Amino acid sequence: MALYHTHRPQTFDSIIGQHHIIHTIQNQVIGGHPAHAYLFSGPRGIGKTTTARVLAKAVNCVNKNDTEANPCNNCVSCNEINAGMSIDVIEIDAASHTGVDNVRENIIDNAKFKPATSRYKVFIIDEVHMLSLSAFNALLKILEEPPGHVLFILATTELHKLPQTIQSRCQRFAFSRVSEATIIDTLRGIAKAENVAVDDSVLKRVAGKSEGCVRDAVSLLEQLIAAAGGAVTDESVSMVLPPSTSEEVTALLQSLFQKNAAACLSLIQRVSTEGIDIAIFCDEAITMLRTLLIYAYQKNISSEHDPRTIDWIESTQGSVSPIELVRLADMLSSRRGQVGTAPLAQLPLELLVIEWCDSQEARNEKENQGEEMLHRKPPIEAVEPRPTGAKASSPHPTILDQKNTGHSISSFSEADVRKAFDAAILAIEKESPSLVYILKSCRVEQVNNTSITVAVLSEFHRDRLADKRCKKQLQESFSDSLGTPGIELDFVVEKSEREVERINEITHLAAAFGGEVL
Ligand SMILES: [Zn+2]
Incomplete structure (x- = not known):
């Protein structure tokens, strides 16, 4: 049996979300005065039919006393309704029974007779907005003067298609989408009951995908459990779930x-x-x-x-x-x-x-980018004549071409330093993908014997690279690549005058987006 059915709430207390509605209905059941007609509206899969069934059980439960609202789920009546065998609880799918004859036969004629074994004869009419106009008129008559032993529960996903006359005869409850947090809790409970380990990140993704629809969320979880054939992890989900x-x-x-x-x-x-x-x-x-x-x-x-x-x-x-x-x-x-x-x-x-x-x-x-190494155009001020010695015929500009200091003393060839950068990026790629972009955006400022000064775009980048562990890893990688132990890296924040100008310029633009610039 599908998980959604296995874990379908059987009492008011276990219904997911919709607290204000459930609270009101519980009070009516406790007082012994349920309405004659209810109208549940709202998106699909959020508990309208589930609530209708619990209500049908509650008004007919033989074991329940007047001080509680929840059905016992144990008596003859509750068992019959749970099994879908009760002759006094009639569920009609209006989508496939739109005509007036159906309404006359299934509802009006049937409602005249007292319930066979229960206290109330309950009609649950799903997708009620699908009925024809003449069917609505027939239904309206009985809603105006319902026999005392009859309870109507109408459910619809499209309230606006329902005639005002029908709506005004019912107690109306608008069911809302269930919050992501509540859906996550529900899914976690189901996974636990099913004895399947599911990553929290997966629960969050499923809940986000279901857009507040509990039924969709549970069905999706079920698919994922089936596909994973064991613990449901982020990786196993990526194979099944289209990206969000x-x-x-x-x-x-x-x-x-x-x-x-x-x-x-x-x-x-x-x-x-x-x-x-x-x-x-x-x-x-x-x-x-x-x-x-x-x-x-x-x-x-x-x-x-x-x-x-x-x-x-x-x-x-x-x-x-x-x-x-x-x-x-x-x-x-x-x-x-x-x-x-x-x-x-x-x-x-x-x-x-x-x-x-x-x-x-x-x-x-x-x-200007040439090599992928540099992801951006250098500031205009930085474009100076190539240092003498740089190969004018070089097909691609390299890091060393970009340096704007005329007085660096390089003990390594530009190809060597470039290789060292490539190797460092490769080494760090798996462990920390976010650093790759930072590395690709930096520029060699100066090379002086074993000390390499690297210009970065922001303080944030500098802090990331200068982090003790990261810096050590980078220095080791450079030392390996250049075949020289003890390479030291220094990171400096590059901010040309033009960039300061730019920042002032975009302060105004950022404000237009509702942002503040510190
Ligand atoms: Zn019962």
Whole structure:
């Protein structure tokens, strides 16, 4: 039996979320005065039918005394209802019984007779908005003057399709989506009961994916347990679960930062095939750009992001300048406005990709980048004539070409230092991916015998690299690569006048995004 059915709440107390509704209904049951007709509305899979069944049991339970609300789940009546065998609790799916004849036959005629063995005859009408107009009219008659032994529970996902006359005859309860925290707790309980170990990060992902729908969350967990065939870990989930929207958003931004149009376009294609709403996708991308921009100055990230996203946000520092973030956010906002009217929803986003990745500026940047080692254009002041001795015919500029100090004494060839950098990046890649971006964005300032001075983009980068363990690892890696023991690395923050100007400029722009610049 499916997990959702096995773990379906059987009492009011175990119903997930919806506390205000359950509390009211419990009080009515305790007082012995349930309403004659209830109308439960709200999205699918959040407990409307479950609540209806518990209510049907509670009003008919033989063991229950007047001071409690929960059915005993043990008496003849409770057992019959749990097994779906009770002749006094009639569940009708209005979606497949839309006609007036069905309503007359199944409800009106049936309601005239007293319940066979129970106190109440309970009609649970699911998806009630699907009934035809004449069926509604027939139903309305009996709702106006219901026999005392009848209880109606109507459920709908589309309240607005229900005639006002029907709505006004019922006690209405609007069920809401269940909070992520509550869904996580529920899933954890089910996993424990099923004796399966499930990572907390997986529970969070499943809860996020289910968008407040308990039924979806439980079904998804069930699929994951089946697929994993043991403990459900983050890795095993990645094989089954399509990436979340936030993962797709970060993947798109990453490719945009790298000006990789091909990767961007195939990602957009995938996103639209998966049925993700492009407008919402754009909104999330814009929100993420704002997060990056604020992080660039404040260095704090809201805890609402998952650890992967936080790691990614940290890793982007230095790979894209704040002014570029502003430019991208501007372009994205204006393309976002075209999504609703474009012949294809994804077209504006695709146009943005081309515009961004193939702009003259992007082409210049690519030319200047040459080696992947350098992810950015050096500040204008830094571009000075090549130091004498540098090979003018070198097909790609190298780190040493970029140095702006004319007086370094290098004991190593530029190729050697470049190799050392590559080796260090390779060594650190697995352990700490976020450092790779930082390393790629630095520039060799000066080489003096065994001491290498490296210019980094920000204090944050300097602190990361100068961290005791990291620095030691890097120095060892450089010593190995250069075949010289005792290489010492120094990190200095590079801030040219032009960059100070830029920062002042974007302070105003950042404020326009609701951010503050410290
Ligand atoms: Zn009972």
